[in-house]
Amino acid sequence: xxxxxxxxxxxxxxxxxxxxxxxxxxxxxxxxxxxxxxxxxxxxxxxxxxxxxxxxxxxxxxxxxxxxxxxxxxxxxxxxxxxxxxxxxxxxxxxxxxxxxxxxxxxxxxxxxxxxxxxxxxxxxxxxxxxxxxxxxxxxxxxxxxxxxxxxxxxxxxxxxxxxxxxxxxxxxxxxxxxxxxxxxxx
Numbered sequence: 001x002x003x004x005x006x007x008x009x010x011x012x013x014x015x016x017x018x019x020x021x022x023x024x025x026x027x028x029x030x031x032x033x034x035x036x037x038x039x040x041x042x043x044x045x046x047x048x049x050x051x052x053x054x055x056x057x058x059x060x061x062x063x064x065x066x067x068x069x070x071x072x073x074x075x076x077x078x079x080x081x082x083x084x085x086x087x088x089x090x091x092x093x094x095x096x097x098x099x100x101x102x103x104x105x106x107x108x109x110x111x112x113x114x115x116x117x118x119x120x121x122x123x124x125x126x127x128x129x130x131x132x133x134x135x136x137x138x139x140x141x142x143x144x145x146x147x148x149x150x151x152x153x154x155x156x157x158x159x160x161x162x163x164x165x166x167x168x169x170x171x172x173x174x175x176x177x178x179x180x181x182x183x184x185x186x187x
Contacts, residue, residue: 006126007113014187015127016105019134020047021182031101032091034076034083043076043083045090047101048134052076061100066093108133115140119151124187128159131179136168156184 017026024030024047034043034052042053050058052073062068062076072086090097108130115138121129129138129148138144147162148154160180163169169176 001120001122003113003118003121003126006121006123007109010109010123010126012102012105012109015109015130016047016101018127018183018186019105019131020101021186022131022179023047023049023134031097032094033087034090036079042079046097046104048104050100050104061096062090065096065100066090105130112138115145115148117149119148119154121154124183125154125156125159127183127187128156128180129154131183132159132163135179136166156180 020026020028020031024035031047032045034045035049036043037049040054042051044051045058050061052058052062053076059073062073063070066089068086068089072089075083076086112126112129112133132138132144136144144162151158160176163176163180164173
């Protein structure tokens with residue numbers, strides 16, 4: 001199937017549920033709560049786990065849609081442990097966070113669909129690419145995109161094997177397989 005045909009039928013809400021499974025294990029209680037995954041990450045929120053430290057749009061969302069002050073955002077950027085009041089403030093903005101997540105998923109679907117010379121694939125394989133983009137950033141003409149352009153047909157197994165060959169996949173194969181299995185099971 002051609003990617004443009006997939007985009008005409010794909011269910012954005014279903015893609016968002018799969019992303020939530022992969023990002024927050026489907027636990028909707030953490031959508032409106034700041035969480036810390038460790039490593040170089042900052043505090044994150046939402047189904048898509050918008051990283052406050054590395055995502056200016058996430059910081060702007062907190063300021064403009066949720067009324068967070070710069071002092072509060074600085075507290076998140078410092079990874080301050082005392083953020084219970086900030087979690088309470090975030091909690092009342094579930095509707096806005098849902099809208100942000102939906103818009104984010106739509107943008108990811110559109111972005112992936114506009115990459116040049118993508119191979120034929122089924123809808124589930126496309127969702128694997130959207131999940132890849134959410135986790136790693138499928139950059140235009142980057143390593144993954146160049147690899148995709150060399151294929152005429154793409155399967156979920158192809159995406160799995162590509163990810164397992166990455167540094168992250170070699171160091172964390174269980175995470176790669178967990179994400180892949182979630183999509184395979186839920187789609």
